[in-house]
Amino acid sequence: xxxxxSERLRELLEPLVGSQGLDLEGIExxxxxxxxxxxxxxxxxxxxxxxxxxxxSRALSAKLDETDAMGEGEYTLEVGTPGAxxxxxxxxxxxxxxxxxxxxxxxxxxxxxxxxxxxxxxxxDLEVPGVKGRKATTRxxxxxxxxxxxxxxxxxxxxxxxxxxxEEA
Numbered sequence: 655x656x657x658x659x660s661e662r663l664r665e666l667l668e669p670l671v672g673s674q675g676l677d678l679e680g681i682e683x684x685x686x687x688x689x690x691x692x693x694x695x696x697x698x699x700x701x702x703x704x705x706x707x708x709x710x711s712r713a714l715s716a717k718l719d720e721t722d723a724m725g726e727g728e729y730t731l732e733v734g735t736p737g738a739x740x741x742x743x744x745x746x747x748x749x750x751x752x753x754x755x756x757x758x759x760x761x762x763x764x765x766x767x768x769x770x771x772x773x774x775x776x777x778x779d780l781e782v783p784g785v786k787g788r789k790a791t792t793r794x795x796x797x798x799x800x801x802x803x804x805x806x807x808x809x810x811x812x813x814x815x816x817x818x819x820x821e822e823a
Contacts, residue, residue, distance in 0.1 A: 659683055659723075663692070666723050667714055671696055674710045677746065679736055683724075690729040692718075695736055699750060702735050742803040748773045751805055758795065759802040767806065768793065 660681050671678040671694075680695035696702055696710055711733040718724055718731065742748050742756065751770050758766040768780035777796040784790045 663723055666717065666721065667694065670713055670717055671710055674706065674713060676702055676706065676710055688727075690724070690727065691732060692724060692729055693732045693734070695734060697735055697750070699746070707733055707735070738805065738807050740805050742805065745773070745775075745797075748778060748803075755806040755808055757804050757806055758800055760795075760799055761801045762799070766793075766795075768795075 660683060663681050663683070664678065667681070668678045674696075676696040676698045678694070679697050680693070682693040682695075684691045684693065694710075694714060696707070698706075702710075711731065714733060715731055740747065742751055748770065752773060753769065753771075755767065755769050758768065760766060766780075766782065768782045770778055771781050771792070772779040777794060777799075780793045780795055782791050782793050
C-alpha cells in the first residue's frame with residue numbers, strides 16, 4: 655500500500671497516461687508559498703509532441719478534479735517531457751537514446767562520453783569518439799557497470815538523414 659502522496663498519484667495517474675500511449679516518467683509535488691505545483695513528466699518511444707502533452711494534460715486534470723488525490727486547496731498541474739539532458743535510469747531510456755551522446759559514470763569511478771549504437775537486455779554497444787585525430791572506437795558496456803548516465807546536448811551534430819554518403823564514411 656502506498657504511503658506518500660507521490661506514490662498515490664502515480665497509482666492513480668499511470669494507467670491514464672499509459673492509455674494515452676505514453677509512459678509516466680516522474681511525478682513531483684512541490685509547495686511554492688501557499689500554492690502547490692504538480693509536475694508530471696511523460697515520454698514515449700516516439701517522443702511526446704505538444705498535441706500528446708495537451709491531450710494527457712486534459713485527461714489528468716479531469717481525473718484529478720474527480721478525486722481528492724491533491725487534497726484541498728489550489729494547485730497547478732504542469733505536464734512535460736524529460737528534457738534534453740535527461741538521466742537514463744530505465745532500459746527504455748537507453749533504447750530511446752540510441753544514436754545520442756551520453757555521459758556515463760561507471761561503477762568503478764571512471765567517466766566515459768560515448769554514443770549509444772545499440773541496446774539489448776544485457777547492455778550497450780557504444781562508439782567512443784577519437785581523441786586528437788584518432789578514429790572512434792567501439793566498446794561494450796554492461797548495465798551493471800553503469801552508476802549514472804545522462805544524455806548530452808549536441809548543437810553542431812548533423813542528423814544521419816542530412817549527411818551525404820561521403821560525410822557518413
